[in-house]
Amino acid sequence: MAKTQITLALNGRQVEALVEPRTLLIHFLREQMLLTGAHIGCETSHCGACTVDMDGKSVKSCTVFAVQAEGAQIATVEGLAAPDGTLHALQEGFAEMHGLQCGFCTPGMLMRAQRLLQENPDPSEAEIRMGISGNLCRCTGYQNIVKAIRYAADKMNAAQKEAAE
Ligand code: FES
Numbered sequence: 001m002a003k004t005q006i007t008l009a010l011n012g013r014q015v016e017a018l019v020e021p022r023t024l025l026i027h028f029l030r031e032q033m034l035l036t037g038a039h040i041g042c043e044t045s046h047c048g049a050c051t052v053d054m055d056g057k058s059v060k061s062c063t064v065f066a067v068q069a070e071g072a073q074i075a076t077v078e079g080l081a082a083p084d085g086t087l088h089a090l091q092e093g094f095a096e097m098h099g100l101q102c103g104f105c106t107p108g109m110l111m112r113a114q115r116l117l118q119e120n121p122d123p124s125e126a127e128i129r130m131g132i133s134g135n136l137c138r139c140t141g142y143q144n145i146v147k148a149i150r151y152a153a154d155k156m157n158a159a160q161k162e163a164a165e
């Protein structure tokens with residue numbers, strides 16, 4: 001099948017690649033870019049395990065064709081920690097508050113949560129639950145995921161307040 005060239009920014013790095021028109025973004029990320037953090041749970045837009053950030057929005061990458069990412073800014077869980085390896089507040093929160101068990105949902109949860117906190121830096125419990133309602137977890141019962149996101153919100157807000165003083 002004829003391939004199409006795409007150019008995109010992936011975790012801040014400019015990337016060029018040839019993709020088949022039918023290639024899904026999740027397959028492009030995992031198989032061509034070898035970024036296997038985003039998981040494939042259902043491939044039918046139900047579970048959210050494949051969630052990545054595309055141009056400032058959470059997308060389920062099993063419902064996006066790679067060619068649709070032409071010119072886009074894509075962020076995956078691999079880009080969440082700082083370049084020196086310092087964990088993002090959300091990663092720290094998930095570890096501290098036991099926000100994962102098997103971890104299958106976690107990359108998608110983290111990417112959804114980071115977008116949620118960008119949009120609403122001080123979410124209530126209800127807003128967090130609504131914000132992650134497209135991401136399914138079969139292990140945790142969500143309680144500790146909510147605590148982990150709240151942990152990150154508090155840490156990020158405290159850091160921002162300190163920086164402003
Ligand atoms: S794999 Fe994309 S939503 Fe489940």
Ligand code: FES
Pocket residue numbers: 099100101102103104105106136137138139140
């Ligand atoms: S930790 Fe297992 S699916 Fe969420």
